[in-house]
Amino acid sequence: MPDSVADAVSPRATQRRAGGGPAGLPGAGEVTDVLPAHRRDAATSGKEEDTEQPFGEPGKPLTRGPFLWGLTAALGVLTAWALAQALVSSRGVIVLIVVAAFLAVGLNPVVEALQRRGMNRRWAISIVFLGVIAMFVLFGFAIVPPVSQETSDFVGAVPGYVQSLLANPTIKQLDADYKILANVQTYITSGGLGATVAGGILGAGAVVLDAFFSGFTLLVLTLYFLGSLPVIKEYLLLVVPATRRTRTRAIGDQILTGIGGYVAGNVLISVIAGGLSWLFLTIAGAKYALALALVIAVTDLIPLVGATVGAVLVTAVGLLQSVPLGIACAIFFVVYQQVENYVIYPRVMSRSVNVAPAMSVIAALFGGALLGAVGALLAIPVAAAVALIVREVLLPRQARL
Known part of the structure; x- marks a missing residue:
């Protein structure tokens, strides 16, 4: 048998030394494994399974049948419903967070103004707060x-009111026919009145406690937002691609400046309304002129309907004091609202928000429908921010198409 054949069939000849074969074959001096293909696969498969897939190769994917598709859709619907319920349940917290952020952005220009005068930001925030x-x-x-x-x-006048009612002939006739006083006495002595009064007191106490807790939470959140506003701005800019950060920063600063100007302008208009109302009520001789003027100032913060609501409340209180005072209040507030709408408001707001009057009304209506007075207060600066984004981003992009 030739030596080459013996080497090929010998069980010990699993390797050979190649001595410069054709192109593509191992060169001289290299040792090449000549085990059959199935033996090489069997030898390496165990190592791959141990390192890459210790539990074996995965099976075929499940077929997307009707049952699996329906189960996936049902789970998606349940997840969306759970998220919606969570948002509805936490609506009060979301409103507090949004209002706190809005107030922080509105107070930030005052803080920055104090900083420009050489004051530390921490001290500036403390003074503003x-x-x-x-x-x-x-x-x-x-x-x-x-x-x-x-x-x-x-409460002190209630007994006099009761005596006046008892002396009324109509009340006497109704009591004789329907035993009204006897039924009232039975209701009082049976404990029904006490339970009703106690329930009302507890309900009023719960409302007051909830309002106090919400106000305290709002102040704390505003303080935190105001202190960390620069950090929040820089962190949000990291989400934007690096090539667009400069333009995004400029647009964001413009939006924040507009919101701050709107808040400052709205507060200034409310202060003017409250001050002039206090001056008028004091001259007119109204009781509790300062408290009524503060009601006017607070309600004037609400766009569209706030000034009217405050004017109606103060006019009603004036009518309870005297009819001439109520008529004078009605005339004063009608005249002042015209001056505020056509003179004061345009001059104060012209440098802060650039929104068409019709858009302001529509935004305030939608905001009021969604979040009440808070939504109406936030609607105009949000509309100004949307208008700025449309003008600076969407319209130039559409012009290039």
Whole structure:
């Protein structure tokens, strides 16, 4: 048998030394494995399974039958429903967060103005925040005493009202026919009145406690947002691609400046309305002129309907004091609202928000329908931000197409 054949069939000849074969074959001095293909696969498959797939190769994917498709769709619907329920349940928290961020953006220009005068940002935030707290305290001291006095006066006058009713001939006839006083006495002695009053007191206490907690939470969130506003701005810019950060920063700064200008302008208009109302009510001799002027200032913050609501409330209080005072209040507020709408508001807001009047009305209506007074307050600056984005981003892109 030739030596080459013996080497090929020998069990020990699993390797050979190649000595310069044809192109593509191993060169001289290289050792090549000549095991059959199926033996090489069997030898390496175990190592691959141990390192890459310790549990074996995955099977074929499940067929997307009707049952699997329906199950996936049902799970998607349940997940969407759960998210919607979570958003509805946390609506109050979301409103607090949005209002706190809005107030922080509105107060930030004042903080930056103090910083430009050489003051540290922390001290500037402290001064602005103390001013906000002082405003709330002043409002409470101006509103609570008149309300308490009026309540005590009404409680003291109740016996006189009862005696006047008893002396009325019509009431006497109704009592004789339907035993009204006897039924009232039975209702009082049976404990029904006490339970109703106790329930009303508890409900009013719960409302007051909830309002206090919401106000405290709003102040804390505003303080945190105001302190970390520069960090939040820089963090949000990291989400934007690097090539667009410069333009995005400029647009974002313009939006924040507009919101801050809107808040400052709205507060200035409310201060003017409250100051002029206080001056008029003091000259007219109205009781609790400061408290009524604060009501005008607070309600004037709400766009469209706020000034009218405050004017109606103060006019009603004036009518309860005297008819001439009520008529004078109605005339004053009608004249002042015309001056505010056509003189004061355009001059103050012309540099902060650039929104068409019709768009402002539509935005305020949608905001009020979605979030009430808070939505109406936020609607105009949001509409201004959307208009800016459309003008600076969408319209140039459409012009290049």
